Amino acid sequence: MFALIDCNNFFVSCERLFQPDLNGRPVVVLSSNDGCAVARSNEAKALGIPMGAPAFKYRDMFKQHQVKQFSANFELYGDISDRLTRLLTTVTSQIELYSVDESFLDLTEMNITDYRAWGDQLRQRIWREIGVPVSIGIAPTKTLAKLASERAKKDRGLDGVLSLAKLPDWLIDPQLAAVPIESIWGVGWRLGPKLRAIGVHTALDLKQLPRSRATQMMGVHGRQMVCELNGMSCLPLEREHKVRQSVMHGRMFGEDTTDFSVIEAAIASLTARATHRLRQDGLLAQRACLSLSGNRHKPGYKRHELWFTFSTPTADTGLITAQIIAELDKTYNRAEQCHRANVLLFDLVPQDSVQADLLGYVDLQQNTRSQSRLAAVDQIAARFGKARIGYAAEKLSQAWQPKRQLRSPRYTTNWDELPQARLSPG
Numbered sequence: 001m002f003a004l005i006d007c008n009n010f011f012v013s014c015e016r017l018f019q020p021d022l023n024g025r026p027v028v029v030l031s032s033n034d035g036c037a038v039a040r041s042n043e044a045k046a047l048g049i050p051m052g053a054p055a056f057k058y059r060d061m062f063k064q065h066q067v068k069q070f071s072a073n074f075e076l077y078g079d080i081s082d083r084l085t086r087l088l089t090t091v092t093s094q095i096e097l098y099s100v101d102e103s104f105l106d107l108t109e110m111n112i113t114d115y116r117a118w119g120d121q122l123r124q125r126i127w128r129e130i131g132v133p134v135s136i137g138i139a140p141t142k143t144l145a146k147l148a149s150e151r152a153k154k155d156r157g158l159d160g161v162l163s164l165a166k167l168p169d170w171l172i173d174p175q176l177a178a179v180p181i182e183s184i185w186g187v188g189w190r191l192g193p194k195l196r197a198i199g200v201h202t203a204l205d206l207k208q209l210p211r212s213r214a215t216q217m218m219g220v221h222g223r224q225m226v227c228e229l230n231g232m233s234c235l236p237l238e239r240e241h242k243v244r245q246s247v248m249h250g251r252m253f254g255e256d257t258t259d260f261s262v263i264e265a266a267i268a269s270l271t272a273r274a275t276h277r278l279r280q281d282g283l284l285a286q287r288a289c290l291s292l293s294g295n296r297h298k299p300g301y302k303r304h305e306l307w308f309t310f311s312t313p314t315a316d317t318g319l320i321t322a323q324i325i326a327e328l329d330k331t332y333n334r335a336e337q338c339h340r341a342n343v344l345l346f347d348l349v350p351q352d353s354v355q356a357d358l359l360g361y362v363d364l365q366q367n368t369r370s371q372s373r374l375a376a377v378d379q380i381a382a383r384f385g386k387a388r389i390g391y392a393a394e395k396l397s398q399a400w401q402p403k404r405q406l407r408s409p410r411y412t413t414n415w416d417e418l419p420q421a422r423l424s425p426g
């Protein structure tokens with residue numbers, strides 16, 4: 001038996017946690033550079049603001065309906081997500097973190113007699129201890145659990161919890177009939193039209209599709225979906241983190257620039273973040289790619305890519321940045337406006353399995369020195385904060401930083417931005 005715990009309008013709920021006066025009011029959270037809506041409250045959805053709505057197009061509407069806008073505050077959302085994960089791991093260790101706001105729990109070993117009551121209690125506990133509303137779906141397969149959580153979110157009468165556990169088909173099927181085919185986990189916009197073309201419009205239709213037909217149309221994946229909808233579990237909890245194949249960090253600049261030191265600062269900062277992630281995962285990169293591009297929507301749009309191969313695999317911020325900047329310095333046309341930079345590190349190997357090669361290209365000594373140097377940097381950053389230590393190139397300029405003019409305080413991760421509470425006597 002599985003449960004899916006899904007936070008409702010997660011980014012908006014995080015903002016409301018510290019500004020409860022926003023409950024009941026339309027709220028949107030905007031993407032990088034305050035470009036488009038990436039999260040919407042129910043009230044904003046009801047106004048017809050679609051996902052990905054460009055802020056500039058909706059400016060008048062936002063004003064007219066007093067829609068509260070926020071720049072994305074990923075520090076805050078990440079921290080609230082971690083808190084929820086910690087709470088869920090006290091419920092069971094059988095947990096799969098599916099996304100920043102969704103987790104699957106495997107309830108098989110838990111000896112629950114009344115799933116509905118269990119779901120209600122968990123939902124209330126999350127509300128009390130974390131402060132964000134969630135929808136919970138419970139069912140014998142992950143596909144059904146996901147579908148049940150969607151129903152629990154949409155159908156107000158369900159009070160946020162839908163359990164399909166131990167129910168006969170005649171009680172489950174009306175729920176499936178209410179779910180359009182595109183909303184089923186694994187169907188999406190690609191398979192949706194194909195299925196509609198043969199008269200499969202709802203989850204119930206797909207459940208009743210002969211398995212041979214599903215296999216014929218969509219291979220093993222199709223067969224699995226039909227089995228899962230029929231209550232036969234094919235998708236186990238994925239607990240192991242998949243081994244990372246690459247790390248990418250990219251940013252659209254706050255404003256376009258031709259200033260090489262601004263570009264250099266951006267590259268150094270993006271590389272620092274990417275290499276930090278590599279070190280956290282105990283990995284080294286053998287190759288890298290830098291891409292710089294102009295603004296796609298302006299005339300003369302160009303994109304440049306530089307590729308690098310490291311003879312010694314590395315996660316050293318300084319070494320990688322220096323190599324990228326030196327190469328860019330030779331080739332970059334300084335008259336061109338730069339709008340966006342991406343740093344990609346790939347061909348990754350575990351850091352403790354670097355091997356010497358016959359020709360002596362791999363410098364094991366350099367590798368060891370670099371690893372201990374960076375370990376020290378990471379320890380200092382972990383203890384005193386990321387802003388306390390870094391490479392000088394990162395500090396050359398802040399002008400590339402994306403604009404986030406509407407960001408709320410980082411209430412839970414930054415000492416200077418802690419919320420204040422005032423207690424008045426009486």
Ligand SMILES: [Mg+2]
Pocket residue numbers: 006007008009010101102
């Ligand atoms: Mg969600």
